[in-house]
Amino acid sequence: MRICDLAEQTGVSPPTIRYYEKIGILPPAQRADNGYRAYRADDMDRVHFVVRARSLDFSLDEIREILAFRERGETPCAYVLGQIDGKLAEIDRRMAALAQMKAELRQLQAAAEEIPLAAVEAKNCVCHLIESHYSTQRSEK
């Protein structure tokens, strides 16, 4: 199995696989006679683990730590569960921020529709709204 095949199987690009190897997320790959990287099923498992953890928003540093636990033969259970708690809290924060952002963008859209063409020509448009929204919010508090 060559790097391109592994890439296809895992959805990770070849340069990214090499990058993961370089920074120690993946062990140095076996090499074929021609010097090409040669992979097997367990390599794919490890990449899948990384993909999975990345999709759960673990950073590469966190993933490296988890893998290190495993290599030392320790279970990173408590560690991982702690990280998961943190992630969940952060997801809530992010979703709230996105919800607010969405509301504000919608407000901008609505406000843009209110603006008469004359004002648009006079450059009193959305930019102005973006500009003034800050003070508006401030004074609303």
Add this chain to the structure above:
Amino acid sequence: MRICDLAEQTGVSPPTIRYYEKIGILPPAQRADNGYRAYRADDMDRVHFVVRARSLDFSLDEIREILAFRERGETPCAYVLGQIDGKLAEIDRRMAALAQMKAELRQLQAAAEEIPLAAVEAKNCVCHLIESHYSTQRSEK
């Protein structure tokens, strides 16, 4: 008004203000006799504009483009409204991704509680779950 004051008023750190100037988001600042940057109200307005746009998730490149429109005396209305449409769509995508992530992390938490201590000692813990979840999801399809 010195850089530190401007920073305090806008919530942007002094190095970041210098950075914005360096990459052309802000114009070269006026200088006091001692060489310190000196700011006035309209500088603050511009920084507020940038802060506002950043908080709405516009990239610095996009902000630079919007500001360029304004400097050329054109209204970037259509442009900005188009960007806003894109942002809204992206926010929906991100929120969906976060919701899925949250559901999966909760699933991991729940699964962790099912694992008997014996299995934990035998290293069959959350890591294993992260690892196997991918194939589980795949085969569920």
Add this chain to the structure above:
DNA sequence: CTTGACATTGAAGTAACTTTAAGGTTTATA
């Protein structure tokens, strides 16, 4: 008069990649 808190600059560090450059190998086709 010295200490602390500001200011200046350029350069390097950060995350997680992507892109580029400059080559070497293999495979399919003409």
Add this chain to the structure above:
DNA sequence: TATAAACCTTAAAGTTACTTCAATGTCAAG
């Protein structure tokens, strides 16, 4: 058999939006 497409290799630089650092300069207060 020649050659072109599609792989592979490496190191290095680019990306985004900053932050941090180093080395130095200025200024107000005790």
